[in-house]
Amino acid sequence: MLALVIVASAAILAQPTFAKATAGKQSAAPPAQGQQPTSVELRLTGEPGTPPRLAVPDLLALSPDRETQEAAKTISEVLWDDINFEREFNVIPRDTYKSIPAAGSIDAVPFDRWRELGADGVIIGTVQKTPAGIRVEMRLYNVRARQSAYGREYTGSAANPRIYAHTMADELHDSQRGLRGVAKTKLAFISDRNREAVLATVEKRDVKEVFIADYDGANQRRITINRTMNLYPSWSPDGRSIVYTSYRSGVPDLVISNIYAGTMESPTKGVGQNWLPVFSPDGSRLAFTSSRDGNSELYVSNRDGSNLVRLTNNPSIDTTPTWSPTGTQIAFTSDRRGQPQIFVVNTDGTGLRQISFESYADRPTWSPAPYNEIAFSARTGPGFDIKILGIATGETRQITFGEGTNESPAWSPNGRHLAFMSTRAGRSQIFTVDRDGRNLRQITRDGNNQTPNWSQ
Numbered sequence: 001m002l003a004l005v006i007v008a009s010a011a012i013l014a015q016p017t018f019a020k021a022t023a024g025k026q027s028a029a030p031p032a033q034g035q036q037p038t039s040v041e042l043r044l045t046g047e048p049g050t051p052p053r054l055a056v057p058d059l060l061a062l063s064p065d066r067e068t069q070e071a072a073k074t075i076s077e078v079l080w081d082d083i084n085f086e087r088e089f090n091v092i093p094r095d096t097y098k099s100i101p102a103a104g105s106i107d108a109v110p111f112d113r114w115r116e117l118g119a120d121g122v123i124i125g126t127v128q129k130t131p132a133g134i135r136v137e138m139r140l141y142n143v144r145a146r147q148s149a150y151g152r153e154y155t156g157s158a159a160n161p162r163i164y165a166h167t168m169a170d171e172l173h174d175s176q177r178g179l180r181g182v183a184k185t186k187l188a189f190i191s192d193r194n195r196e197a198v199l200a201t202v203e204k205r206d207v208k209e210v211f212i213a214d215y216d217g218a219n220q221r222r223i224t225i226n227r228t229m230n231l232y233p234s235w236s237p238d239g240r241s242i243v244y245t246s247y248r249s250g251v252p253d254l255v256i257s258n259i260y261a262g263t264m265e266s267p268t269k270g271v272g273q274n275w276l277p278v279f280s281p282d283g284s285r286l287a288f289t290s291s292r293d294g295n296s297e298l299y300v301s302n303r304d305g306s307n308l309v310r311l312t313n314n315p316s317i318d319t320t321p322t323w324s325p326t327g328t329q330i331a332f333t334s335d336r337r338g339q340p341q342i343f344v345v346n347t348d349g350t351g352l353r354q355i356s357f358e359s360y361a362d363r364p365t366w367s368p369a370p371y372n373e374i375a376f377s378a379r380t381g382p383g384f385d386i387k388i389l390g391i392a393t394g395e396t397r398q399i400t401f402g403e404g405t406n407e408s409p410a411w412s413p414n415g416r417h418l419a420f421m422s423t424r425a426g427r428s429q430i431f432t433v434d435r436d437g438r439n440l441r442q443i444t445r446d447g448n449n450q451t452p453n454w455s456q
Helices: 066-086 111-116 162-177
Strands: 017-021 053-055 121-130 133-142 147-156 186-191 209-214 230-235 241-246 253-258 263-265 274-279 285-290 297-302 318-323 329-334 341-346 361-366 373-379 384-390 396-398 406-411 417-422 429-434 449-454
Touching (some): 066 121, 066 133, 186 230, 209 241, 230 449, 253 274, 274 318, 297 318, 318 361, 373 406, 384 406, 417 449
Antiparallel strands (some): 121 133, 230 241, 253 263, 318 329
């Protein structure tokens, strides 16, 4: 057993500290993101061609106080959901665990009972109160080998037990499946849920504020408080800033909110009307739409607005830029051929080409590596649906099919999921769905919610 504190915790950025456990060998440093499993970690396997069957029973609360009991319950439920979300394990439903007695301790596992249930692996965890908060220990056991395959120990505040589950899930996916999970990522979107009005009348709902939430919709909270129209939020790659269009000065202009520092930047400084900003993959540049030269064109600048470059020059409307993963190309919407279609241009303005040939296509979003695809909204009838275009193949597949209108897709950072706006539940709400169209989940339910963007 070993222990090593590596991360401080505070406020909404609070992270549990952790140590690595199991298999009897100590480590001098925590595993980096994307690091391969070490020699002391064993990879769980299932039947050939199928994902391992995994059980995630309730964590044991080793302290009798209510806070520890509730933390154990929350971590258990969120961990099950986080692991199930990526579909890398066949996670056994929790209601089938009732006949299996709880482990007496983290080392006393009823392996025979879990094997009868068909589990290849089982996660046993404990939560214990400490003077500073809680200590959470988790081990993944190989049921057939009856031995520990992987383990972690975390300590920190008890204020947000969900973060322990998110951290466990992401590290487990990295170690066991070589996958970057998204359990610790967040969604940004706009909402009119507070029912405020610019002119202080409840009926005039012109106010739209920027909100953020955990990837699964938990912890929804408001970021802007300027009681005006705020649109098209987009995360910086480091997840510490959001750039968006705001009408706080009376005309649409770009604002960068450094949400944890509590500061703001105005990169375009009120020159022209500016919309739909997006950070480059390295966070150093912005691409956006502007009418500063009289027509809606695409521009690229440094994050502070310097080194401005105009990318397009056409009397039609060019808008909704999205960067390629390498930062060398930009896809966007243009109606220069009649109806709006998706085009791609190099970031020096060369190499312009049309890549979509729908009746109407809009709001492209370029997938992260290793995928080379662009998702977009396509008119398929009275409304829109989400389609995905393979850049290399030119082939398009549709993942929503006429339930309401479906618009503004945004990729998760691992490229396995999309967030989008849909009216299928009545009002405009945020949903997530896997890249194959499965695993649809509703994220928001209050007010009208639009234009999601997924943090890195």
